[in-house]
Amino acid sequence: MNTVQRSAFALTENASLRDRNTLRVDARAAWLADVHDATAIPDLLDQTALRDTPMLLLGEGSNVLFTGDFGGAVVTMRTRGVEVLDDGDDAARIRVAAGEHWDGLVRWTLAHGHAGLENLILIPGSVGAAPMQNIGAYGVEVGEFIESVEAYDLQQRRHTTFQNSDCEFGYRDSIFKRHPDCWLITAVTLRLPHEWSPRIEYSGVQDELRRMGIERPAPIHVADAVMALRTRKLPDPAVIGNAGSFFKNPLVPAAQAAALRAEHPQLPCWPAPNDTSKLSAAWLIEASGFKGLREGDAGISNRHALVLVNHGHATGPQLWALAQRVRDGVRERFGVELEPEPRVITA
Numbered sequence: 001m002n003t004v005q006r007s008a009f010a011l012t013e014n015a016s017l018r019d020r021n022t023l024r025v026d027a028r029a030a031w032l033a034d035v036h037d038a039t040a041i042p043d044l045l046d047q048t049a050l051r052d053t054p055m056l057l058l059g060e061g062s063n064v065l066f067t068g069d070f071g072g073a074v075v076t077m078r079t080r081g082v083e084v085l086d087d088g089d090d091a092a093r094i095r096v097a098a099g100e101h102w103d104g105l106v107r108w109t110l111a112h113g114h115a116g117l118e119n120l121i122l123i124p125g126s127v128g129a130a131p132m133q134n135i136g137a138y139g140v141e142v143g144e145f146i147e148s149v150e151a152y153d154l155q156q157r158r159h160t161t162f163q164n165s166d167c168e169f170g171y172r173d174s175i176f177k178r179h180p181d182c183w184l185i186t187a188v189t190l191r192l193p194h195e196w197s198p199r200i201e202y203s204g205v206q207d208e209l210r211r212m213g214i215e216r217p218a219p220i221h222v223a224d225a226v227m228a229l230r231t232r233k234l235p236d237p238a239v240i241g242n243a244g245s246f247f248k249n250p251l252v253p254a255a256q257a258a259a260l261r262a263e264h265p266q267l268p269c270w271p272a273p274n275d276t277s278k279l280s281a282a283w284l285i286e287a288s289g290f291k292g293l294r295e296g297d298a299g300i301s302n303r304h305a306l307v308l309v310n311h312g313h314a315t316g317p318q319l320w321a322l323a324q325r326v327r328d329g330v331r332e333r334f335g336v337e338l339e340p341e342p343r344v345i346t347a
């Protein structure tokens with residue numbers, strides 16, 4: 001194994017990615033680069049190993065499925081640092097390095113009296129990946145709190161900054177998600193307003209707070225309620241390999257949703273922009289009979305129908321084949337197309 005070690009980055013040849021993805025797929029990368037200092041990115045890209053080679057940007061691997069080895073260079077930001085830029089009358093502005101853990105950041109903000117991110121507690125992954133799919137949970141999306149995103153433009157070979165409006169945030173979507181591997185995100189600046197009211201419109205959170213006997217929740221109570229819900233519903237990747245929700249909730253024309261609801265009144269459905277409706281992918285998968293299904297070591301969680309799990313030694317192609325079987329089954333039964341939420345890496 002060939003290794004290039006500098007204080008600013010480490011470059012390893014023929015590296016295992018098994019501990020770098022939460023589905024625990026045993027893929028390998030021709031080269032693996034860990035970046036400890038964002039200013040060293042140009043120097044890293046000048047290394048012979050990275051010249052003219054395909055590049056894959058990877059965080060903590062909690063939203064990817066490798067269907068094979070990656071023949072190019074996998075690049076991971078390992079930078080750390082949380083800095084309060086200012087804490088004025090209206091809001092705190094906090095700049096966070098891409099390599100910080102998202103959940104650690106949420107806990108840090110709460111411990112330092114900055115509210116806003118509590119609904120997003122316990123989401124795995126790095127801060128650098130959070131803008132990618134505009135991570136969201138329990139009625140809140142990170143894009144609401146992002147002021148700007150710093151990135152290295154891999155084509156233009158220069159550092160650049162995206163303001164919130166440049167990021168084109170949508171439901172599990174952003175400009176970064178639509179153009180993967182174009183920009184290596186190096187830092188995110190959050191704006192957390194001091195004015196706060198609990199975001200508990202999501203009924204599960206309200207029920208949980210009631211169970212906890214909390215009538216007037218503080219941010220930490222909302223965080224506790226979300227943690228209790230997530231721990232109950234979602235399998236822990238440290239215990240069983242998974243990438244969280246494997247499919248997005250599908251958006252369909254409102255008329256199609258109304259027709260489906262007429263036939264299946266229990267199908268959860270929410271209004272969405274542009275005369276569309278968002279359907280519950282979990283309900284569609286469970287109603288198609290896939291919850292708890294297992295083919296070898298590839299399976300659909302019996303706790304949550306949206307979660308594809310690796311019971312031990314499932315390969316990337318086996319997990320992908322099962323996901324496609326679920327997608328085909330839902331299409332045949334309901335005429336609805338499911339789209340994977342994680343990035344499926346095919347080369």
Ligand SMILES: Cc1cc2nc3c(=O)[nH]c(=O)nc-3n(C[C@H](O)[C@H](O)[C@H](O)COP(=O)(O)OP(=O)(O)OC[C@H]3O[C@@H](n4cnc5c(N)ncnc54)[C@H](O)[C@@H]3O)c2cc1C
Nearest residue numbers: 057059060061062063124125126128129135136185243244
């Ligand atoms: C148990 C579980 C629960 C989850 N719950 C939620 C949830 O509630 N809501 C939600 O939105 N997501 C959820 N996820 C998905 C996942 O946690 C998020 O998408 C997270 O942001 C991924 O972070 P990561 O560092 O692991 O990114 P990775 O999986 O490594 O990468 C994801 C994508 O981001 C890109 N990327 C990573 N880092 C960078 C960078 N620095 N610059 C540019 N591109 C980069 C990758 O190329 C890839 O396209 C869950 C996952 C698990 C396993």
